[in-house]
Amino acid sequence: MSSRRATNVAGSLVVASFSAVLILSFPAGADDQGPGSGKGGKPVDEAPAGVKTTTTLPERISVDNSSGKTAITATVKNEGTKESGQIRLLVVGFDGLAVKSVQGCAAIAEKDLPAGSNSGFSCPIDNLAAGASKSYAVDATFDLSKTGKICLPVQTADGKKTFWQQGPVPFGTTNPSPNAPATPLLLGTDNTPVGPGGDELPKTGVGRDVLPLGAAGGALLAAGVAGLWWSQRRPERRES
Numbered sequence: 001m002s003s004r005r006a007t008n009v010a011g012s013l014v015v016a017s018f019s020a021v022l023i024l025s026f027p028a029g030a031d032d033q034g035p036g037s038g039k040g041g042k043p044v045d046e047a048p049a050g051v052k053t054t055t056t057l058p059e060r061i062s063v064d065n066s067s068g069k070t071a072i073t074a075t076v077k078n079e080g081t082k083e084s085g086q087i088r089l090l091v092v093g094f095d096g097l098a099v100k101s102v103q104g105c106a107a108i109a110e111k112d113l114p115a116g117s118n119s120g121f122s123c124p125i126d127n128l129a130a131g132a133s134k135s136y137a138v139d140a141t142f143d144l145s146k147t148g149k150i151c152l153p154v155q156t157a158d159g160k161k162t163f164w165q166q167g168p169v170p171f172g173t174t175n176p177s178p179n180a181p182a183t184p185l186l187l188g189t190d191n192t193p194v195g196p197g198g199d200e201l202p203k204t205g206v207g208r209d210v211l212p213l214g215a216a217g218g219a220l221l222a223a224g225v226a227g228l229w230w231s232q233r234r235p236e237r238r239e240s
Contacts, residue, residue, distance in 0.1 A: 033058030036075055039188045040169030041152070045161040050082030053128070055089070055152040055166045061142075062182045068141040070185075074102070074152055076125070077133040084128040086157040091138055092120035094168050096191070097148030103137040117151070124157065144183055147172060147191045 036056030047053060056075045063070045076089045090108070093099040098119045105123035113120050123136055142148050151167035172191025177183045185191065 033060055033073060035059055036073070037187055038166060041164060041166030043163065044153075044165050045163060047080075047163040048082070048085070050080045050130070051078065051084050051163070052080035053078055053084060053087065053154040053164045055154060055164060057150065057152065057166065057169070057187055060184055060186050061171055062184050063142045063144060064182050065144070065178065065180060068143060070140050070142050072138040072140055072150065073135055074138050075133055075135040076123075076128065076152070076154055078128040078130055081130050083130060084125070087125050087128065087163070088155050088157055088159070089123040089125060089134075089136070090120055090151070090153045090155065091123065091136065092117045092151040092153075092168075093140060094118065094149040094151065096143035096146030097140055097150055097171065098143075099138060099140050099150070101139045105136065114151075142171070142185070144176065144178075144191070145193045147193070 035058075037059050038054055038056050041055060054077050056077070058073055061070050061072055074089070074091050076087075078084045089105075091099055091102050091105065092108075092114060094117050099121055100119070102121035102123060105121040108120035108122055121138075125134060128134060140150075147170060149168035149170045151165065151169070153162045153166075154164040155162045169188060170190050171185040171187055172189040173183060173185050174189065174192045176192060176194040178194045
């Protein structure tokens with residue numbers, strides 16, 4: 001191989017390596033939540049013929065390490081061939097994830113919250129046309145010292161039937177970042193809380209803190225599987 005060709009090849013490898021480091025180490029923007037996912041969701045009660053409601057949550061969110069604040073987009077869809085009629089979407093928080101507000105929705109009274117939840121909002125939908133979707137901006141907080149879950153049931157307007165339920169599905173990370181401005185969390189991943197006195201991250205292998213820049217960004221996070229929760233709903237109250 002000539003010296004000129006060897007130099008060109010070496011230069012190409014350096015550029016490629018540098019590009020890979022940039023891609024792996026560049027943090028995702030706070031508003032970049034990735035594609036929507038129906039992970040942890042399944043039908044519950046039978047919906048009317050031609051109606052097929054589903055929900056999606058972002059693949060990832062970002063939690064501010066100083067305030068614990070995060071933003072989540074909750075979307076409900078009608079993938080059927082007929083209009084949904086009057087339905088409602090619930091947005092419910094569990095454990096370390098507390099829902100503070102949902103745009104255009106009303107808070108669920110504490111006495112009416114599902115067992116085990118800490119917060120929730122009800123979003124009435126007059127009608128969702130076939131093929132249509134509606135998204136809601138969810139403001140929440142996440143206590144990174146705990147695990148956290150969210151649940152999206154789609155019900156009839158009176159709450160007597162649940163056509164679809166996503167969750168309670170966790171958000172979390174297996175690699176806490178207590179010294180970073182924000183911690184990215186992935187949908188379907190159980191959170192690994194930062195340990196006591198957590199200025200230093202726990203070591204998970206030999207020489208973990210001497211990995212080259214960007215190498216740690218290539219690790220994949222394992223996604224958990226969420227179970228159903230709405231099967232033990234409260235008995236309906238009869239109005240006199």
